[in-house]
Amino acid sequence: MLDYAEPVTKLIDEFKRLPGIGHKSAQRLAFHVLKAPQEETDRLIEAIREVKEKIVFCSTCNNLTDVDPCRYCSGHSRDRSVICVVEEPYNLVAIEKTREYHGLYHVLHGALSPIRGIGPEELRIKNLLERLRPNESGESSVKEIILATNPNTEGEATANYLARLLKPLGFRITRIAMGLPVGSDLEYADEVTMHKALANRHEI
Ligand SMILES: [Zn+2]
Structure with a gap:
């Protein structure tokens, strides 16, 4: 040829x-x-x-943005007591489309995957811990952390890792409901499914 x-x-x-x-x-x-x-x-x-x-990464939540901090982090109407942790910026978009969630976000930019050599160090977890640090009065404004990583092996491993890390710090840790097809990607969840997954989240 x-x-x-x-x-x-x-x-x-x-x-x-x-x-x-x-x-x-x-x-x-x-x-x-x-x-x-x-x-x-x-x-x-x-x-x-x-x-x-x-486009840069928001220095607070790692979302893609043209202003730093991003519109979610600086938005006055957002509920600062809850942070929803997602793998990728497009997962955030899927949740935002439900119009039911008004809290803050944190984008990890990946999920744990020993096979692909992705450990906790490769994910943006450090600045999540910084966000959770208590203020002068010894309290954190954050009360709940929703783990909205994908319902597949890597997403589950990431959620479990974060739960073990954050639960001892006294936060309410919840996982989105698995109405989502197992092994799927939140990217493909429709708004109704995503809304149900959020609404039926359970404590872990
Ligand atoms: Zn942000």
């Missing part, structure tokens, strides 16, 4: 680096870009540039 011209191969190779994109999809995307009008590809390039330039 003849190879494509080098710039095309380069583009296919770059698309192949994206999660969930195999060779065929990469090829399809590359040819879409080739055929697309210049304005469309300019918008794509600009969107990528903008997100890389403007």
